[in-house]
Amino acid sequence: MAFLSIFAGSLAIRFWGLNRFNTLVFDEVYFAKYGFSYLKQIPFFDVHPPFGKYFIALGIWLHAHFMGGLEAFQNAATVEEIDAFAYRWANGVVGTTIPILVGAIAYQITRQKRYAILASVFVALDGLVLVESRYGLINVYLLAFGLLGVLAFLKSLTSARQTLWMMASGACLGGCASVKWNGLGFLLGIYLLYGGAWALQSLKSTCDRRFKPSDLETESSISGDDDANPQDDPTPPDRKILKNPLRSILEIDRLDFAIHFALVPFLVYRLLWIPHLQLNTDFTFAGMQWQILTYHESIGNTAEAHPYCSTWYSWPWMVRPVGYYFEAVDRGLQTIVFDVHAFGNPPLWWLSAFAIAGVTFQFVRQGIDGVLNRPMSQTRFLLHSVLVCQFVANFLPWAKVSRCTYIYHYMAASLFSFMALAWWVDRALSCRDRRWRILGSVAIAIVVLGFWYWLPIYLGLPLTREAFDARMWFRSWY
Template identity: 40%
Template sequence: MNPNKKHSHKSIFVFALGMLGVFLLSLTLRFWQLERFNTLVFDEVYYAKFANDYLTKTPFFNAHPPLSQYIIAIGIWIGTHLPFGKTAVNSMAGSLLSPWDYRWLNALTGSFIPLVVGALAYQLVRRHSYAFLATLFAACDGLFLVESRYALNNIYLVLFGILGQLFLLKSVEAKGKKRWLWLVLAGIGFGASAAIKWNGLWFLLGTYLILICAWAVRLIQGKKGDKEHSREVNSALIPPESPVQKLTQLNFIEVGLTLAVIPILVYSLSWIPHLHLNPTPNFWQMQTEILTYHQRIKSGPDVHPYCSTWYSWPLMLRPIVYFYKTASNNAQPDPVLPPLPEGATKTIFDVHAMGNPFLWWLSTLALLLVIGVLVHRILVWLQTRSEASVDTIEQQRPILFPPTAEMWLALYLIVNWAANLLPWMKVTRCIFLYHYMGCSVFAALALAWWTDRWLHSPQTRLRGMGVTIIFLVLGAFIFWMPIYLGLPLSQMEWKIRMWLASWV
């Protein structure tokens, strides 16, 4: 038996086992005591209620597209027919429901996000170690954990947006009917993301921008001089194409279908059930109503205490308190809260919608390093092109940019991060930290890239840095776990987790 093949099978098995372990961890954390707060937490007052309104056929107005409420409604309908998850009930959503009923489908969906992020990482670079680190970091993000444990809609927006990009990248690796299948799925993903919230369009914007970049590089490389060099050089010297680079293989019809026709069709069709229940305003009037509603919302602490600025998100300066209650054994039991620990005099139950601090801070630094590397490569490439002479050795090989699949990865991460962040500069309404969730995926992918490179470095110092980053992310996730899950804390235990005054 070929020893290399045996080693390859072993590596794949270890990789699959690791991915399964991360998924099971994500699943456990999202479902653990899912019904512990018997109330509507934060925006559950909208989404759980609106979802139940569809089931009870109660007309209502919603300031966002309806797809996430359909999904939650499906979860409620299934949940009410399950023989478990009924330890507590309330009627805050308009019907007598258990918190499990309106939360379980979000928890299940959120459990798959780390796997989808890992799949995207593998599609970009084809490295199992990089894909596993991306999956692990996504599973250690506290904001995604919190958003998955309640009937909210941001996890659906991110999931559909990432799937749209993943399917588009997979389409360029396929031919014929398989390519069309991936393209159709990509278009559905982009349309579904926009049908959750309009800012789901940022994933589509990032795709447009990276496609433009890929075409720009191809046109530059397609100049006569580069073509002549390419004919003279052994093809083995030319780096293999990245899936991002291969996007230029898509023709006009395929791009138009994926990035325009299908997304518009999916978004439009998503309104049919809503309009059947609420025939007025009509489809076009609803789009105007949504726009004017958000334009009327101001910003600042008077509007909402947890409004934050877009430029504060990468440093996570202003998280959101989704739930906060104090209790003691001397007071009457609160039906909303789980039983208090024995001997507790004053207990704090706090659910903070915040990311893993070390993951976010290190991801921001990693992204800045990626930008630096990419800018440096561009400058070197431009200098090489301008200084190259026909008689020099440099002219014996094609001057390509970016020279490796990893540089295409860098370009992809930067463009998509910027596309998900910079449009918020023009938004005047109150905005929140969870609007950074799409950006955080690409920032975490940048951190996973550096960590993977350092772990495979021959330098002990760099390998030590990679290991340190992993332990910092895991340690921070465990340390702040109580305020992700809403575990009972003493006053001191709560204070030592509030590192910044703006977190309170």
């Protein structure tokens, strides 16, 4: 019921006034146009893979054939001539699934409902995910397929149908990269998790050689409640070999891993290019990859290239959001502002930045405990491993990117920082000390209030100039 309520609330707020601005907003001038061009068979050049625009095209087609927009679509020569709802509604549906997918990942690892609900709620209360879900843009498709890939991989660790789940994971991750190349961050996170499992095993083996094969090994399921104190066991810790908490990952054969997380993603990526290349015949598949690469390498990285450029290390602190739409209307003695910003929920983002740093510290400390054969929580270490690997894989590679980057490039990494915050809040709520429970409740309240306060600039609701300026706390936010 909780997840159904989150889904219903997220869906309602994404569809409320969806065509309030019945004009192309920000990169809709590219993505909505390209989706329309697929249906009208108009060749065009695009600097991203095509998968996200296929969904926009599907949304326009369904709107035309089942939602009363057929005549307008048939008579339209450009995308500007159809209702904006046509190229936005599919984003609203897919964007609504993102909080649910995050909650599903949290539950798959921990089997803790409250933690999963908190993670889902925090994502639902993020402004940037909301804004991207309300316009004909493509980042929500990258997030949805990336999260599906991670979820399928985690299910493969506990399912009797491991091969099927790994194949599904690889296919989703291939689809993710087919939206934008930075979707490869989710796949890199899987590689880091797999490599980390083997690295931990190698280090443990080195430290455990002094133990006899008959020494006791502790048993634990990655999805069960294994936070019981291992010290309750009468066997002294220095005489016990603890199993690798990521051992289920080690059970994946290396060849199988290569097939499902290298070959399958590439095949999906290649197949998804076919419709695009049939319409746009100027370049071959390889030629298009080169064109995309050279285009992105040619973009500058200063305010002259784009006024909303921002550095990767500034994203968690939300230093420079992106303005998507702005209109100021004089109404007598007042100026009414209509503004849409690609703008996160500030309290959520700032708290999450500290939360993921804390989880990273815990992850390192637990890793050292594992290597030194000290008792540790199996489930908690798996959770922290997933959060840290996915956050690092989706965030740190941007440090090497020389082109102009924007705050929405942080979206994939931010989801895992929200999960980190949910974990800390859940722990606080479970604490016997009343002060920690109050602190956890205050954190939730601050995030909710932040979402409510900045909601007008997520939805483009009318504000007086004074009310708008009151929400722009820093000059760099304008």
